[in-house]
Amino acid sequence: MLTALILILVMKLSSSNRQEITGLEKLIRESYAPLQSGVDKLQQGMSQVGIKILGMKEMDERLQAEEIKNNLLSLENMQLRENKAEVERLRSLLGYKEAQEDQYLLEAARVIARSPNNWYKTLTIDKGADFGITVNMPVINPDGLVGKIISVSSNSAQVLLITDREMAVGAILQETRENRGIVEGIGNNGALRMINIPYYSLVRDGERVVSSGLSETYPPGIQIGLIKDIQKEASGLVLSATVEPFVDFDQLEEILVIKSFRGMEAQGSKGV
Amino acid sequence: MRYFVLALLPFLALFLQTTFFKEYPIQGVVPDVVLILVIFHAIFNGANKGTVYGVICGLWEDLYLGRFIGMNAISKGITAFVIGRLQGNVFKENILVGVIGVIGGTLLNSALLFIISLISFEIFNVDRSIFINLIYQGIYNTLIAIPVYIWYYRSSKRGVLREAGND
Numbered sequence: 001m002l003t004a005l006i007l008i009l010v011m012k013l014s015s016s017n018r019q020e021i022t023g024l025e026k027l028i029r030e031s032y033a034p035l036q037s038g039v040d041k042l043q044q045g046m047s048q049v050g051i052k053i054l055g056m057k058e059m060d061e062r063l064q065a066e067e068i069k070n071n072l073l074s075l076e077n078m079q080l081r082e083n084k085a086e087v088e089r090l091r092s093l094l095g096y097k098e099a100q101e102d103q104y105l106l107e108a109a110r111v112i113a114r115s116p117n118n119w120y121k122t123l124t125i126d127k128g129a130d131f132g133i134t135v136n137m138p139v140i141n142p143d144g145l146v147g148k149i150i151s152v153s154s155n156s157a158q159v160l161l162i163t164d165r166e167m168a169v170g171a172i173l174q175e176t177r178e179n180r181g182i183v184e185g186i187g188n189n190g191a192l193r194m195i196n197i198p199y200y201s202l203v204r205d206g207e208r209v210v211s212s213g214l215s216e217t218y219p220p221g222i223q224i225g226l227i228k229d230i231q232k233e234a235s236g237l238v239l240s241a242t243v244e245p246f247v248d249f250d251q252l253e254e255i256l257v258i259k260s261f262r263g264m265e266a267q268g269s270k271g272v
Numbered sequence: 273m274r275y276f277v278l279a280l281l282p283f284l285a286l287f288l289q290t291t292f293f294k295e296y297p298i299q300g301v302v303p304d305v306v307l308i309l310v311i312f313h314a315i316f317n318g319a320n321k322g323t324v325y326g327v328i329c330g331l332w333e334d335l336y337l338g339r340f341i342g343m344n345a346i347s348k349g350i351t352a353f354v355i356g357r358l359q360g361n362v363f364k365e366n367i368l369v370g371v372i373g374v375i376g377g378t379l380l381n382s383a384l385l386f387i388i389s390l391i392s393f394e395i396f397n398v399d400r401s402i403f404i405n406l407i408y409q410g411i412y413n414t415l416i417a418i419p420v421y422i423w424y425y426r427s428s429k430r431g432v433l434r435e436a437g438n439d
Contacts, residue, residue: 025336028335
């Protein structure tokens with residue numbers, strides 16, 4: 001009974017709002033990180049062996065270069081699409097305002113492990129405090145928003161995916177500009193849920209959902225997914241919708257941590 | 273040697289869950305090998321020892337996860353206690369004991385985690401996928417449990433997990 005009471009107390013103290021994990025937790029993470037990294041490298045190595053056997057090394061290098069180029073273009077495209085929507089809106093108001101082009105300071109990292117249980121949707125990456133990564137930094141990949149950093153040790157960090165049941169991200173519908181919605185995880189890597197959409201909203205299936213930037217953690221314009229299956233909530237005042245994420249969370253191998261972005265300094269450290 | 277293996281098992285299980293099994297999820301679900309080990313320890317060693325082992329293994333997992341430390345310790349401890357209480361006079365050589373234990377233990381552990389999450393988390397979004405995941409988790413755990421139970425039974429009777437004085 002005493003053990004249970006102590007555990008309940010520790011559980012309360014170690015909620016997800018902590019800024020730093022304890023030395024013991026860091027030690028445990030650090031004991032796993034090299035092993036997990038080793039397995040990841042082994043898997044990479046094995047695929048390389050296969051490629052060499054087939055005499056396709058050169059083709060693979062070219063493919064990798066094209067893939068990097070493609071990723072960068074996807075990222076640029078994502079920003080351009082949001083900028084285009086903004087420009088169109090400003091033009092329609094016959095005013096002029098300098099476009100806010102977010103500039104990200106990115107850190108690329110490899111996914112070395114996933115959550116050991118099905119209650120949390122987390123990833124472990126191979127970079128941590130030694131690379132300047134801190135808690136609450138947003139994480140993206142060229143397809144869109146992945147999540148945020150929730151804990152850091154020297155050589156690894158844990159990413160909470162937006163599909164986790166604890167996650168909520170302020171979102172905007174890219175065409176209708178409805179910005180009161182919140183995208184939340186439902187513990188399913190193939191679907192998210194957008195809530196709080198006003199009943200009069202012109203939202204429609206296939207509309208693109210991006211981060212609103214109204215929350216304190218994520219920069220605006222990061223794409224999240226596509227609206228499908230809109231439903232009226234019981235109260236009749238708001239709508240909710242399933243959001244099909246752009247990111248394939250089951251296949252994530254590399255991610256990008258946004259170490260800073262324009263406007264980040266003006267915002268706090270905690271947010272949805 | 274027995275205690276060294278008992279300590280090594282959850283370490284390895286967690287390592288496999290985060291690396292090997294992430295490559296082979298069933299509908300995005302990975303098995304809970306740590307829970308399987310806790311259930312088997314309770315079956316072969318009774319409620320008291322099972323509870324202690326469950327709390328320690330759960331705590332280890334919690335410390336790795338770094339969120340709501342104690343959540344898995346409580347759920348795995350209680351699961352081990354219940355399984356340990358029920359194991360009394362069953363014939364442990366029957367593999368069905370392991371299979372039923374794992375199915376029941378998975379359901380109980382998930383129900384406890386669900387309740388703790390609802391009480392403790394600031395945000396905890398619930399939908400039907402939670403139950404679908406539970407079904408896949410039960411199936412996956414059972415598949416893993418069969419070979420692990422055979423090994424565990426043999427080790428407990430004649431191998432490295434045999435308690436001193438049990439001849």
